[in-house]
Amino acid sequence: MKIIACIKQVPDSEAKVKAEGGQVTWGDAPLVINPFDEYAVEGALQQKEALGGTVTALCIGPESAKEALKHALAMGADEAILVSDPALANLDSVGAARILAVAIKKIGDADMVIFGRQTLDDGSGVTGAQTARVLGWPLLSLAASIKVQDGSVTVDRVIEEGRQTVSGKLPAILSVVQSIGEPRYPSFMGIRKASKATIPVWSLADLSENAPASVVARTELMNPPSEEVVCEIISGETPEAIAETLADKILAEKVL
Amino acid sequence: MNFDLTEEQRVWKKTVHDFVAKEIKPKAREVDENSEFNWDAVRKGGPVGLLGMSIPEEYGGSGVDSISMAIAMEELGWGCGSTALAFAAHNGLGTAPLANFGSEELKKKWLPLVADGKHKLGALALTEPGAGSDIQGGVITKAGRQGNEWIVNGAKMWCTNASIAEYIITLVRTDPRGGSKSLSMILVPTDTPGLTIGPAEKKMGLRGSPTHAVTYDNVRVPLENLVGPEGRGLQQALATLDAGRIAIGAISVGLAQSALEAAVDYARQRKAFGQPIAEFQAIQWKLANMATEIEIARTMIHKAAWIKDQRRPFNKEAAIAKLYATEMAERACYDAIQIHGGYGYSREYNVERMYRDARLMTIGEGTSEIQRLVIARHVLASE
Numbered sequence: 001m002k003i004i005a006c007i008k009q010v011p012d013s014e015a016k017v018k019a020e021g022g023q024v025t026w027g028d029a030p031l032v033i034n035p036f037d038e039y040a041v042e043g044a045l046q047q048k049e050a051l052g053g054t055v056t057a058l059c060i061g062p063e064s065a066k067e068a069l070k071h072a073l074a075m076g077a078d079e080a081i082l083v084s085d086p087a088l089a090n091l092d093s094v095g096a097a098r099i100l101a102v103a104i105k106k107i108g109d110a111d112m113v114i115f116g117r118q119t120l121d122d123g124s125g126v127t128g129a130q131t132a133r134v135l136g137w138p139l140l141s142l143a144a145s146i147k148v149q150d151g152s153v154t155v156d157r158v159i160e161e162g163r164q165t166v167s168g169k170l171p172a173i174l175s176v177v178q179s180i181g182e183p184r185y186p187s188f189m190g191i192r193k194a195s196k197a198t199i200p201v202w203s204l205a206d207l208s209e210n211a212p213a214s215v216v217a218r219t220e221l222m223n224p225p226s227e228e229v230v231c232e233i234i235s236g237e238t239p240e241a242i243a244e245t246l247a248d249k250i251l252a253e254k255v256l
Numbered sequence: 257m258n259f260d261l262t263e264e265q266r267v268w269k270k271t272v273h274d275f276v277a278k279e280i281k282p283k284a285r286e287v288d289e290n291s292e293f294n295w296d297a298v299r300k301g302g303p304v305g306l307l308g309m310s311i312p313e314e315y316g317g318s319g320v321d322s323i324s325m326a327i328a329m330e331e332l333g334w335g336c337g338s339t340a341l342a343f344a345a346h347n348g349l350g351t352a353p354l355a356n357f358g359s360e361e362l363k364k365k366w367l368p369l370v371a372d373g374k375h376k377l378g379a380l381a382l383t384e385p386g387a388g389s390d391i392q393g394g395v396i397t398k399a400g401r402q403g404n405e406w407i408v409n410g411a412k413m414w415c416t417n418a419s420i421a422e423y424i425i426t427l428v429r430t431d432p433r434g435g436s437k438s439l440s441m442i443l444v445p446t447d448t449p450g451l452t453i454g455p456a457e458k459k460m461g462l463r464g465s466p467t468h469a470v471t472y473d474n475v476r477v478p479l480e481n482l483v484g485p486e487g488r489g490l491q492q493a494l495a496t497l498d499a500g501r502i503a504i505g506a507i508s509v510g511l512a513q514s515a516l517e518a519a520v521d522y523a524r525q526r527k528a529f530g531q532p533i534a535e536f537q538a539i540q541w542k543l544a545n546m547a548t549e550i551e552i553a554r555t556m557i558h559k560a561a562w563i564k565d566q567r568r569p570f571n572k573e574a575a576i577a578k579l580y581a582t583e584m585a586e587r588a589c590y591d592a593i594q595i596h597g598g599y600g601y602s603r604e605y606n607v608e609r610m611y612r613d614a615r616l617m618t619i620g621e622g623t624s625e626i627q628r629l630v631i632a633r634h635v636l637a638s639e
Contacts, residue, residue, distance in 0.1 A: 074267065186271045188305030188318035195264040 001053030007037035009068035033068035036116030038183035073194035074186030087211035095212035097130030138168030144179035276335035284336035287464030302373015310352035316368030322561035333510025337613030338464030345416035350378025357484030379421035381412035399428040418468040439489030450475040461612025505581035512588035519592040553581035579627035582617035
């Protein structure tokens with residue numbers, strides 16, 4: 001079983017993200033592996049443990065994204081590949097899907113490609129689906145469990161209406177949700193392996209691709225309007241009196 | 257000269273920190289209050305490599321360098337003194353002598369078992385009711401050969417992990433004539449008949465780390481359970497303690513760091529005379545002193561660990577690091593309580609526990625007095 005886990009590097013969830021001069025910035029907040037993608041790596045490793053085979057972590061990003069790939073290696077992935085090219089700086093999800101599809105083909109012989117449910121930064125949650133479309137492979141999204149048998153894969157999907165069991169032929173694209181299992185901590189043995197690993201970097205030239213044009217153009221970027229918060233302490237003789245004043249004020253503000 | 261951690265050590269520090277923040281620190285109060293060992297930390301810490309730090313990879317360990325070991329012990333101490341002490345006793349005392357001096361058969365049989373987190377831990381029994389710092393003269397627990405077996409008789413005290421261990425490596429006298437070549441180490445599985453592990457001692461702090469008296473009444477183990485050559489027990493014990501001192505110092509740095517963080521948080525939010533108390537110089541000086549001493553202790557711990565990794569004698573540096581770090585941790589926790597005022601004396605706040613936990617560090621694995629003795633010997637011999 002050859003499994004590819006697609007991951008992305010994103011600003012830490014505690015980063016203060018804002019718009020500045022038409023660009024998104026997060027100051028000097030640390031960059032981490034997209035937390036949802038840790039579940040993708042975990043799901044991939046579970047399948048490797050159950051079925052044998054290898055797990056390859058794949059990422060599009062700048063040189064710094066090697067850190068996210070090393071996290072996947074430290075968790076137990078066998079190899080990691082970074083697709084990096086200055087021309088890919090402002091990639092949208094359609095473009096990312098096209099590049100990922102080419103990279104997945106170049107890696108070759110993949111049985112399963114696993115995504116996290118969404119990223120923490122753009123959060124579209126559609127890159128996996130779009131990659132499936134480009135490759136023409138079945139998509140099994142929002143999987144809470146994965147079972148592979150006789151060349152097909154069956155997953156339990158977690159959707160608003162409840163649970164849904166679907167299956168598809170391999171090779172297939174999957175996305176996983178948190179119920180797949182808590183991502184394992186990297187081990188010292190994994191960290192040692194990761195710190196010694198050389199991560200191949202594929203440019204657009206290596207993939208024989210041009211930079212995909214953006215389908216969506218971002219014409220303006222603004223910070224959300226700032227909110228003015230006024231705090232008022234209500235005092236009164238008795239709890240009942242305080243509650244009455246509070247109720248009056250809530251009604252006056254038309255909150256209720 | 258380079259003070260930076262390697263990439264491996266840097267990532268390891270972050271990994272252990274994240275692990276401890278999520279799995280160990282939130283349970284620190286509970287394990288202390290209930291005197292319950294945090295087994296969950298063992299189950300989850302095994303796969304991370306926290307139980308095999310002294311064990312080479314071929315025996316299922318993570319075989320980390322001494323600085324990485326110090327980093328992990330500091331982070332564990334930052335999270336929970338009790339769990340940190342149990343892990344230190346397991347890695348530094350329970351498994352290190354076996355990994356360093358044990359036979360191939362013993363290593364293959366026991367090390368993978370205690371490194372994986374699915375089983376119990378390792379323990380080392382040195383101290384006796386009448387033998388603490390004076391191991392060479394004081395140990396009366398003895399072992400004699402009979403056929404294919406050792407027969408062990410005697411009693412040990414203050415054995416950390418005894419009730420949560422697969423085996424206890426026991427320092428015994430194998431030559432009744434005494435002297436520096438009269439002691440040996442023997443591995444005694446905890447299910448061996450004749451071995452009795454007493455109830456957990458009622459301690460001032462570190463209540464989530466069980467410590468026991470252990471008695472040996474005609475305990476029979478195979479001759480092959482000898483750890484290292486017969487007669488080398490004292491030397492093996494002293495070498496083990498040297499490394500253990502770095503670990504105890506590192507736990508102390510973690511406790512102090514945690515106390516500092518708690519004190520900073522409290523000083524920022526507690527108001528007096530119309531401003532947060534962090535604005536007062538009296539508080540700032542305390543915080544500055546804590547931060548300074550923590551940094552000095554951490555640097556000395558790393559230096560001692562680094563010298564050990566260079567395979568040079570580190571006995572003096574380990575003693576200096578342990579002495580300074582452990583006494584520093586007590587000062588830091590004292591000041592953290594002082595900053596908290598009355599609340600700091602209450603069990604509702606974690607600094608109260610840290611103060612109790614820190615108190616042991618100047619006693620276990622060589623008291624401050626013994627550290628000064630060791631340091632003075634080096635100073636008088638060379639300067």
